[in-house]
Amino acid sequence: MKSARRLIGNVSWVALAIALILALVACGDAANDAPQSAQASPPPSAASEQVPTPTIAPSLTAIVAPSTITTPTATAAAQGTSGTSTGATATIDANADAERLSETAMPLLTQFVADYSPRQSGTAGELAAAEFIRAYMEDLGYEAKLQRLEVEHIPWDEPFVTLAGEGRPDFFSIPLANTGYGDVTAPVVHVGRAFEEDIPDEGLEGVIALVERGEITFEEKVNRVADAGAVAAIIYNNERQNFRGALQSDGRIPAVSLPREQGRELLRLLDDEPGLQARVKVEPVKLDSQNVIAELDDQPADCGVVVLGGHYDSVANTQAAGDNGTGVVSLLLMAGELARANDGEEPLPYAVRFLFFGVEEIGIYGSEHYVDALNEAEKAEIIAMLNFDAMGQGDASIQGSAQLADIATSVATDAGISLNRVQTTRGFGSDHAPFINAGIPALFFFGNDFSIINSPDDVLEEVDPSIMGAHMVVALEMLQEFECKPQE
Known part of the structure; x- marks a missing residue:
């Protein structure tokens, strides 16, 4: 394995820095917090056999209280609590890193669901979450933009x-x-x-x-x-x-x-x-939505790109902490690590692109739109797509292209991390599917218990943060295994 600990070695210090910043912000805003009512429209009552079925639920009020998320900049987060350079070490224990990543993720997840729940597909709440993600990525040094899309959707709020x-x-x-x-x-x-x-x-x-x-x-x-x-x-x-x-x-x-x-x-x-x-x-309705696309501007331009993505929207009447607050937070934390690695002595030999998809909950429209907008050369340059979704409950699990699953299983074994490999010919209704359908290798990271997703029970207290930690460690290690894909 290549220097697989380089990215993760910085995580432990960054974890403490981000956690400290968020804790201070939460304390400062606590006196100004006020209850926020959830949207009352019910989520879909049924979907494809391959997609976990959203649950119709009564309207909830005061699900979350708004606060303010402070976005750490790449420079500030790169320092440990003592202000000294973090450095990398080849003796970092991956399970310890997974634990620290898990602990770092929860404060950010807490603030994200407090300010941006629900973020129902095609609503102002979804747009607000997208704007936050864009600003967060820009503060990490990424060039981030919104990719607008309009979808035609059949609502499920009354019998057909x-x-x-x-x-x-x-x-x-x-x-x-x-x-x-x-x-x-x-x-x-x-x-x-x-x-x-x-x-x-x-x-x-x-x-x-x-x-x-x-x-x-x-x-x-x-x-x-x-x-x-x-x-x-x-x-x-x-x-x-x-x-x-x-x-x-x-x-x-x-x-x-x-x-x-x-x-x-x-x-x-x-x-x-x-x-x-x-x-x-x-009868269909038209909804406006957006994807968030973010890349560093000084990455290799002729060696291909690895895509890390996940959706940020939700159904109504839920915090959507597991589905998919966990994916959003994991992507944001990994983006910080990759921004710092890119400034180091051994940056990755290829580009990394972060994608945050809208309108996934009503039909993976955001990822379909993104893939459909690519020309053949742009599709060919993608080395792999890693998708992070619904990582709140169950066992840390993967499903997708065999070659990527092999790499993930290998690095997880080397790191001493338990990873459940789901081998099935059936797809899962998440944002890796359009990439696979376009011939692009893709891997889905998830927790294999879907019992409370898309329901009011999908709250912070039900999230097992160890799933996020395990998946982030495996994904960061996988990035060290990919090689340059020369472009014609």
Whole structure:
């Protein structure tokens, strides 16, 4: 292993410096703190099978109290508490470093969630968090900018399927990917699995088609009923749970899914009341958001770039301490270490870019936008992408490209750090996914307990800081293993 302790050797002193600064700021602002009400709009109630499902929760008030975060500059933070040069040592114990990093992270995390929670996707709260991150990175010596984006999003704050009449049940429906949009009220007609022989001779003009899942694709089912004149399609599952299906091309009519039992309940209601009216509403809203992009201006320009990233937005009604305050704070602390290493005798032979993504919670839109905006040469220069998300609970875990997982496992073993490697062909709904889809090696650092993310229970008291410490040590050591990737 190369001089893997060089970056980490500075951390222990920097940890004390930042912690001291934040403690003094917190004391100075305590008298001016006032309760802040949380936003009342509920988060999504369901999502893709590959993404942990946000939990609908009642509105909370006084979740956090605002205060002021002091951003340490690269110069100030580079000194230990005695004011002497920190220096690097080859005998630093990685587990001790992980512990110190964990202790450093918590004061910063405490202040971040106090001032910037919730930071719901596409809101003023999200923008305020982005501006803080940009200012923090600039104070560390980075050139930081906001990358603006507009997303079209289907809100989950009301049911997509409702029945006419009082006392009717609400249905847990999920829009299919690439669904058409619309708000229609019409009679419901059952058409089996939407084979050709299931379509009545008179067609389906002006009705909502109720379709059972199975045997043919969603695309075939939806197109067939649309061709017959249906104004919407409800596809109920042939298994107990609900599902997030996808159309291969843009749909012409709204198309949503139901769990099996709710589909059968709707069938029973149709037997009792032929011509039962339902409303299917799938209409998008446009949201403004932004990514934060930060780089040092004196890095190597022709040896490729390693990207470190994570999202900073949240759902409503939560501190979002674990998801993803932990990722934000870890990235900020690592950015400080890399800024100081870049000024040292042995800077990294390649560039490092920090990315903080918006609108992740409603569809990883920020990272998708970033990757989509890259040309082929810009994609080719990326050596690796390391993603930090939801590191609050469980075991320190990784998942992603095999070659990066091998490096992470190796350096963790050498450092005496326990790291859980998740080997699966299924993806996880986080910001490394668009990079992998673009052919860029990427690795996801997370805690493997998702039980309280996206809920009011995701608070500081539930965060296990050792996960952040372990992941930061492993990531900093990994950076010593990457080599120059010459650019053509």
